Amino acid sequence: MNLRDSPDEAAFRAQVREWLAANLPGEWGPEWSRRLYDAGYAGMTWPTEYGGRGEPYSHQAIQLEEFARHEAPQHMNVIALGMAGPTIMAHGTEEQKARYLQPILAADEIWCQGFSEPDAGSDLAAARTRAERREDVYVVNGQKVWSSFAHIADFCILVTLSDPNAPRYHGLTYLVVDMHSPGVEVRPLRQITGEAEFNEIFFTDVEVPVSNRLGDEGEGWQVAMTTLLHERGTLGFALTAALDVGVGRLLETARERANGDADIRERIAAEWIELQALRYTNYRSLGTYQRTGIPGPEGSAIKLRWSEQNQRLTKLGRELLGPEGILDDGWWHYQQLRSRGNTIEAGSSEVLRNIVAERVLGLPRSR
């Protein structure tokens, strides 16, 4: 056990800081993402043959930490880096890996995710978007929802129903869909914050080449599980790093506003403690990740606690401002409203508790 940076890690951290000093401020988008790629900060743990850097997960963790501390924008291709890419590496053919992975890192092609549907949210196996095989294409019809970045995406990882007569979990097929295909329509969804971060996607007779399938026909469920495992596995450090910024702002606000209120001071300390607990839980799970390359199921617990903390934290931030807390002041206002999505997106808290109960604790399945 050694919680200090190794000489190699310290050198890498210094390099990241130096790069940030030279490149900030930066604006989130394709140009900034390209600069990250050129600097070697995209796909850091991916194999070099796919444009990655083949570096240890600890470097990735340091990069995320330092970017968050400097409030630097991250790479825009988050769905591809966290989900589509790892899924292609696990289930894709050599042609698919060669075709898709490098442009992801360079942000030349942006990805979105088509999993949830109006009638299939947490219950992904109930997806009804149909994929009918016609010779060497699948014809796709249906609707997806809550799809971040779909309005700017070039590709979509799509869970479809290819065999409605198959037993549950066996009729799904996982496709990579070109978002510029005829029949794809994207409509933005305005959310609680007023902005339109995510979208609905409508598919009408969209032809998807069979060569765009990931895994076998009917094996979409297993492929989707890989995606979701990685979604929560690689997320931990990014989430905690973002929380770090929130707690930092909270302390800043509190130093100015709430020096005398014992109850508020105690609640702030509790948030600081929870942040450290999440941080060191990430470090503990990093060890497993490093050894196996697969995120452990404890990632579900980290995401669960992170989302609940972000909701408490952002409420507390508003509270610190007293009556001014109801002003639309920008940061706290946006963060507090946005945090309501945290316990719903990327696995609702209810689903995550089921995952912990069944896969970690071994309790009998609830359904």
Added chain:
Amino acid sequence: MDFAFTDEQRQLQREVRGFLAANYPLDRDWDAPADDRWQELAELGWLGGADLSFVEEAILFEETGYALYPGPFLVAVGFVLPWLGPEEREALAAGTTKWSSEDRGLVPWLGSVDMVVDMDGNAQPARGQELPTVDPTRPLGRLERSNGTPLPGARDVPRARTAIAAEAVGVAQRALELGVDYAKTREQFGKKIGVYQAVSHQLADTYADVELARSLAYWAAWCVAEEDEQAPLAAAAAKAFATEAAVKACERAIQVHGGIGFTWEHPLHRFYKRALWLEGFGRRPAELRATIADALLGVEVTA
């Protein structure tokens, strides 16, 4: 950065758990006077003889919590060791002198130790009145003062707090396992009760609490072992979080067990009482959070 135990540390963990499980099983006669096997602890090197780092000692504390070990190991090694000079350390390591220390006017196990370190850092013979506590295995006493002998070392507050936190993690882990085992076997309405989310989600929350508490306890243990400047904050955070987690873990486990969890016969109440003792001894979680707030925000200014 490497937050994993070494193979040797994992081996130690297995040995400690094996020793404690063999001697302090769950189906022991809980109401009979307990043998603390002090000489065996000395022979195993736990009392300072094996020259363990504090990270390794934290492993011992976690396991003594998990097994609900009854003796004064926590105070002798967790609290007292930093005060002692070479001769006293030798006698402790050999198991010939049992030590405790005074904290806020109270001395754990006053009636069963030989020597006490008082509030001023002096060694005193253990004399005074012992009082029962919420945990019958952990009495506290009020020291009858005499002129003590000064000791060379000093109180190490982060070390003591981290020792308590590590023990609390062990208690919480055991309560979680008891709850999970029961939810897997007990049937109601024709199903295992772990199927019901009202039951399983409580246990999932306990799991998250225990993992977070463990991370804080190991972080604090590392800081103490390395004399890292963050040790005071880390230890305060670990004690506050882990002892509360242990209390909650036991309370949820009792709830999951239903009526049987509320009986004297079932061992759960023993773990609950240990958790309450750990939470209350020294500084309570709210006081520790106030201390942390002082460090983060500056000492409170009252207008």
